[in-house]
Amino acid sequence: MMIDAEILPARPRRAARNLFELTLDLPPKSSRNVLRALHEQLRVAILDGRFAAGLQLPASRALAERLGLSRNTVVAAYDLLLSEGYIVTHPGSGTFVAAVARGKKQSAPSEVADARLNAVWRNATPFASLRKNNVLYDFRTGIPDTSRFPFEIWRRLHNRSLREIARSQPLYGDAAGDAALREAIANHVSFTRAVACDSQNIVVTAGAQQAFDLLARVLVTPGKTVVAVEHPGYRSTRAVFASAGAIIKPVPVDEEGIVVAHIPHDARVICVTPSHQFPMGVPMSPARRSALLRFASEHHAVIVEDDYDGEFRFEGRPLDALQTLDDSESVFYVGTFSKSLFPGLRQGFLVAPRWSIKALSCARQLCDWHAPIIDQRTLAAFIGEGHLARHVRRMRKVYEERRRALRAALARHCGGELVPFPSFAGLHLSVRVNGSVDPALAVARAAQLGIAMDSFSRYAAMDSVPRGLIFGYSLIKDAQIDAAAQKVAEALRLAAL
Amino acid sequence: MMIDAEILPARPRRAARNLFELTLDLPPKSSRNVLRALHEQLRVAILDGRFAAGLQLPASRALAERLGLSRNTVVAAYDLLLSEGYIVTHPGSGTFVAAVARGKKQSAPSEVADARLNAVWRNATPFASLRKNNVLYDFRTGIPDTSRFPFEIWRRLHNRSLREIARSQPLYGDAAGDAALREAIANHVSFTRAVACDSQNIVVTAGAQQAFDLLARVLVTPGKTVVAVEHPGYRSTRAVFASAGAIIKPVPVDEEGIVVAHIPHDARVICVTPSHQFPMGVPMSPARRSALLRFASEHHAVIVEDDYDGEFRFEGRPLDALQTLDDSESVFYVGTFSKSLFPGLRQGFLVAPRWSIKALSCARQLCDWHAPIIDQRTLAAFIGEGHLARHVRRMRKVYEERRRALRAALARHCGGELVPFPSFAGLHLSVRVNGSVDPALAVARAAQLGIAMDSFSRYAAMDSVPRGLIFGYSLIKDAQIDAAAQKVAEALRLAAL
Numbered sequence: 001m002m003i004d005a006e007i008l009p010a011r012p013r014r015a016a017r018n019l020f021e022l023t024l025d026l027p028p029k030s031s032r033n034v035l036r037a038l039h040e041q042l043r044v045a046i047l048d049g050r051f052a053a054g055l056q057l058p059a060s061r062a063l064a065e066r067l068g069l070s071r072n073t074v075v076a077a078y079d080l081l082l083s084e085g086y087i088v089t090h091p092g093s094g095t096f097v098a099a100v101a102r103g104k105k106q107s108a109p110s111e112v113a114d115a116r117l118n119a120v121w122r123n124a125t126p127f128a129s130l131r132k133n134n135v136l137y138d139f140r141t142g143i144p145d146t147s148r149f150p151f152e153i154w155r156r157l158h159n160r161s162l163r164e165i166a167r168s169q170p171l172y173g174d175a176a177g178d179a180a181l182r183e184a185i186a187n188h189v190s191f192t193r194a195v196a197c198d199s200q201n202i203v204v205t206a207g208a209q210q211a212f213d214l215l216a217r218v219l220v221t222p223g224k225t226v227v228a229v230e231h232p233g234y235r236s237t238r239a240v241f242a243s244a245g246a247i248i249k250p251v252p253v254d255e256e257g258i259v260v261a262h263i264p265h266d267a268r269v270i271c272v273t274p275s276h277q278f279p280m281g282v283p284m285s286p287a288r289r290s291a292l293l294r295f296a297s298e299h300h301a302v303i304v305e306d307d308y309d310g311e312f313r314f315e316g317r318p319l320d321a322l323q324t325l326d327d328s329e330s331v332f333y334v335g336t337f338s339k340s341l342f343p344g345l346r347q348g349f350l351v352a353p354r355w356s357i358k359a360l361s362c363a364r365q366l367c368d369w370h371a372p373i374i375d376q377r378t379l380a381a382f383i384g385e386g387h388l389a390r391h392v393r394r395m396r397k398v399y400e401e402r403r404r405a406l407r408a409a410l411a412r413h414c415g416g417e418l419v420p421f422p423s424f425a426g427l428h429l430s431v432r433v434n435g436s437v438d439p440a441l442a443v444a445r446a447a448q449l450g451i452a453m454d455s456f457s458r459y460a461a462m463d464s465v466p467r468g469l470i471f472g473y474s475l476i477k478d479a480q481i482d483a484a485a486q487k488v489a490e491a492l493r494l495a496a497l
Numbered sequence: 498m499m500i501d502a503e504i505l506p507a508r509p510r511r512a513a514r515n516l517f518e519l520t521l522d523l524p525p526k527s528s529r530n531v532l533r534a535l536h537e538q539l540r541v542a543i544l545d546g547r548f549a550a551g552l553q554l555p556a557s558r559a560l561a562e563r564l565g566l567s568r569n570t571v572v573a574a575y576d577l578l579l580s581e582g583y584i585v586t587h588p589g590s591g592t593f594v595a596a597v598a599r600g601k602k603q604s605a606p607s608e609v610a611d612a613r614l615n616a617v618w619r620n621a622t623p624f625a626s627l628r629k630n631n632v633l634y635d636f637r638t639g640i641p642d643t644s645r646f647p648f649e650i651w652r653r654l655h656n657r658s659l660r661e662i663a664r665s666q667p668l669y670g671d672a673a674g675d676a677a678l679r680e681a682i683a684n685h686v687s688f689t690r691a692v693a694c695d696s697q698n699i700v701v702t703a704g705a706q707q708a709f710d711l712l713a714r715v716l717v718t719p720g721k722t723v724v725a726v727e728h729p730g731y732r733s734t735r736a737v738f739a740s741a742g743a744i745i746k747p748v749p750v751d752e753e754g755i756v757v758a759h760i761p762h763d764a765r766v767i768c769v770t771p772s773h774q775f776p777m778g779v780p781m782s783p784a785r786r787s788a789l790l791r792f793a794s795e796h797h798a799v800i801v802e803d804d805y806d807g808e809f810r811f812e813g814r815p816l817d818a819l820q821t822l823d824d825s826e827s828v829f830y831v832g833t834f835s836k837s838l839f840p841g842l843r844q845g846f847l848v849a850p851r852w853s854i855k856a857l858s859c860a861r862q863l864c865d866w867h868a869p870i871i872d873q874r875t876l877a878a879f880i881g882e883g884h885l886a887r888h889v890r891r892m893r894k895v896y897e898e899r900r901r902a903l904r905a906a907l908a909r910h911c912g913g914e915l916v917p918f919p920s921f922a923g924l925h926l927s928v929r930v931n932g933s934v935d936p937a938l939a940v941a942r943a944a945q946l947g948i949a950m951d952s953f954s955r956y957a958a959m960d961s962v963p964r965g966l967i968f969g970y971s972l973i974k975d976a977q978i979d980a981a982a983q984k985v986a987e988a989l990r991l992a993a994l
Contacts, residue, residue: 373841
């Protein structure tokens with residue numbers, strides 16, 4: 001079970017708020033260890049400074065709801081912390097972290113240790129990874145269904161690449177990627193996404209995340225460069241640009257995508273998800289695409305086009321990628337194989353304008369030299385022999401069917417409250433929440449019923465986030481969809497109480 | 498964008514099944530406009546570069562089937578393109594995209610483009626990778642001899658890991674690394690290098706380079722943090738700290754290692770290679786080790802201990818790692834599998850103090866999330882089943898024998914001019930150059946004789962670099978060593994003229 005530090009009401013550490021989240025890893029509610037685990041983890045968070053002195057803790061009732069625990073458990077944990085002097089209460093205003101002497105224990109972060117870290121990283125906590133804990137109905141996003149992945153073909157191609165490597169003395173490779181893979185990727189995106197490029201435009205990356213990281217390195221001058229991001233939007237893009245010293249400015253998204261008129265004029269990098277906005281799911285309209293490209297051209301800004309799941313496109317005529325429409329060399333197209341193959345592979349790529357390739361290659365070399373060679377050769381063969389295209393085609397049908405079933409089931413059981421945003425692609429469906437139910441509370445209620453899903457608020461870059469829920473449909477089984485939608489309806493009712 | 502017409506007949510690109518993935522927006526088959534639409538859309542794809550010159554188009558029959566058109570329509574569209582010069586046919590081999598003027602131009606790096614890059618990266622050029630060009634005698638460093646690597650065992654363990662992944666739904670993993678690999682690495686370095694750690698201290702990295710990068714991220718405050726580096730020293734460490742905004746201060750190295758008395762008092766990070774100084778090859782003396790640790794403890798500085806080839810240790814009692822001697826949690830030990838396995842694998846690790854693990858995990862997550870999971874599992878098994886230790890033991894004998902032969906041959910042929918620095922480990926031997934010969938000129942003369950070797954001057958961080966040459970002995974054949982040393986003597990004579 002995870003909670004976001006973001007939900008804690010007081011915010012003396014506001015800078016860190018958007019970057020990182022606190023993770024509580026608790027045993028099942030029924031376990032007799034749940035109190036001990038909660039108490040210990042809160043204590044450590046206070047001791048090591050993640051919960052700073054003066055931070056207001058959530059009310060016991062709110063925390064209990066969020067964690068799916070009984071309120072008594074949370075009250076008991078707070079009482080223990082109170083008796084030990086880690087927290088204080090101010091009647092009428094709430095519970096706060098006390099100013100405590102930090103532990104002198106060798107391996108807990110000490111003040112000396114803290115002083116040795118760059119301030120950005122002192123309170124950093126990794127984003128929680130997906131875990132399967134008590135999830136009956138899995139609507140989480142970001143992980144593809146790999147049950148139909150041709151692992152046997154992958155194995156065969158890998159073994160062939162390994163034999164080739166074994167026969168030659170393996171040297172260090174090119175930072176931008178193995179020539180065969182760059183060529184294969186260029187062909188692939190030319191065909192599937194009409195992206196105009198050749199292999200010299202390709203930089204192979206360790207997933208989309210490293211593409212963002214390389215871009216942040218070469219585009220951001222710390223403390224100066226303004227980066228516009230979508231609100232709500234993908235957190236890891238925001239976080240990596242922020243950690244590079246960018247000034248992050250969130251720009252709202254509506255049903256046509258990012259509101260170009262709200263992009264600040266000093267933005268020099270604009271990060272967008274035009275095929276399938278994350279998390280809202282809407283495609284960017286043609287008018288907005290033109291306006292965005294015009295903005296970039298006029299202000300010498302660049303656009304980072306994150307096409308994280310645009311290969312899975314179901315209806316209507318596809319909209320051209322921004323990269324395809326661009327005629328001022330201002331678009332960086334980011335692609336990933338984490339959705340079309342599997343995320344553990346860590347393979348992605350950038351289609352970048354020529355003027356940036358040398359800088360990006362240098363940055364990749366300083367990061368980690370280059371991607372593992374055998375994997376690169378394997379992937380090049382997998383694409384070149386048509387296996388990727390075939391797998392995507394097959395999965396497109398699977399996802400399309402599941403998406404249709406999900407839409408129908410949600411309409412059947414929650415039609416009054418949940419209205420899908422227009423969307424024609426990808427691995428998740430987002431819906432607007434009508435009425436007064438708090439979407440974050442609905443997510444908490446759903447968790448109690450064994451449903452893993454998400455609300456837009458986790459992806460907010462500023463206050464006043466659109467009221468929406470996100471249903472990933474890559475992990476859920478077809479046969480579960482109707483029952484899951486019924487449970488969602490139940491969660492909405494519980495949240496309305 | 499440059500199109501090289503010459504490659505057309507010689508190297509047609511693989512007939513891409515992916516072509517079928519091109520999105521064509523065609524009217525119904527019965528429409529009289531279908532030919533026009535097909536022709537126009539193919540023409541545009543060629544013009545805007547999605548279909549690159551040299552690309553093989555599918556056979557007309559196959560394309561017709563795929564599109565649900567009559568074959569005549571496709572043949573007619575191809576004929577039009579042929580007559581307009583957009584495609585060419587090579588009888589017997591197929592139909593290919595011709596080299597045509599593209600509609601979309603790409604500029605060379607311009608001032609506008611430059612202005613969009615952070616100043617650090619505007620003139621960046623990647624370090625050259627090793628290439629085999631007219632090298633008869635290969636004394637280059639950094640690449641291990643993989644001729645005895647047990648690729649067959651690696652293949653078997655990889656396939657087992659792949660089967661495990663295929664059976665489970667692969668999720669995203671922990672940024673610090675897979676638990677089994679962290680455990681295996683902790684055991685391995687505890688045993689081989691007496692490094693004091695458990696799996697919680699391990700962060701898996703993409704080679705040593707990513708370890709330096711992660712450290713630069715979390716330790717450096719741009720424009721403020723002073724980083725001391727060895728002079729002469731490893732360039733990529735220096736470069737990655739510099740790119741993170743560190744103030745680099747070079748500190749000279751003598752025959753006992755870094756001269757601690759010359760480390761500036763404001764240094765907060767000190768990068769050293771104590772087992773086998775790069776490039777001089779000397780081990781850091783026990784007195785210097787104590788002094789360095791005292792410096793770090795007194796100034797709240799941290800030490801980055803790069804143990805890039807310390808597993809290959811040949812004589813005498815090994816000196817303790819700085820990490821082993823440290824009692825103020827100030828040492829980061831960087832290890833790599835690029836020398837003990839092979840560099841194309843891109844696997845390495847950090848042994849880091851507890852206080853830094855969370856920050857490093859976050860940094861890794863923002864960089865690229867985590868290392869590829871199958872590779873991590875494969876490596877964990879490779880270490881856990883004893884194959885790494887066995888391979889290192891075997892290679893230690895090979896390298897020791899080669900090193901002995903090299904020392905003897907250099908003494909025989911160049912004894913007056915080249916005097917080895919004291920050194921007991923690693924994959925290269927460094928020598929002091931007596932007399933007046935310019936080492937860099939000797940390297941140039943040697944290249945003319947087919948010898949690849951290196952001088953210290955490439956690794957200088959300031960002027961006045963010690964006069965030395967570096968002989969890697971991982972790539973050269975045993976049988977070549979005597980002849981190579983004779984050639985080196987000849988190069989020295991030529992350089993003295």
